[in-house]
Amino acid sequence: MQCAKCQGRLKPIEVDHIELDRCEECRGLWFDPNELNEVLQHGRYKLVEPVFGGNTRLVSAPSNHTPGACPRCKTDLTAIESLVIDGLIYDDCPKCGGIWLDAGELAVLGSHPDAQAMMDFFTKAQSV
């Protein structure tokens, strides 16, 4: 699949039997519906970072954020600013319900003290 943000290709990575798609160029991550919750649950996000080669630097900033297109269905992604975590903007596909996280955003989500609230939020967002 084509990366949502750059010219790179998405390559499947397996984390605790969950298959995710990650861009080899910009290190962004694509989550199909419910995969993000699966990864946030039971602290699985901690298993993702070693697969990343330790690059957890947050590269996205609100000022230069571009949503891009859904790797699955090519629909324009909608940038959504997190109400729980300041400065975190993730991208949501309005059509297939997938979620794009830029490099480092998963670690920010997973390590947030109110990670449970984030999970609840995504569960609601994806059950529509």
Ligand SMILES: [Zn+2]
């Ligand atoms: Zn990319």
Ligand SMILES: [Zn+2]
């Ligand atoms: Zn889509």
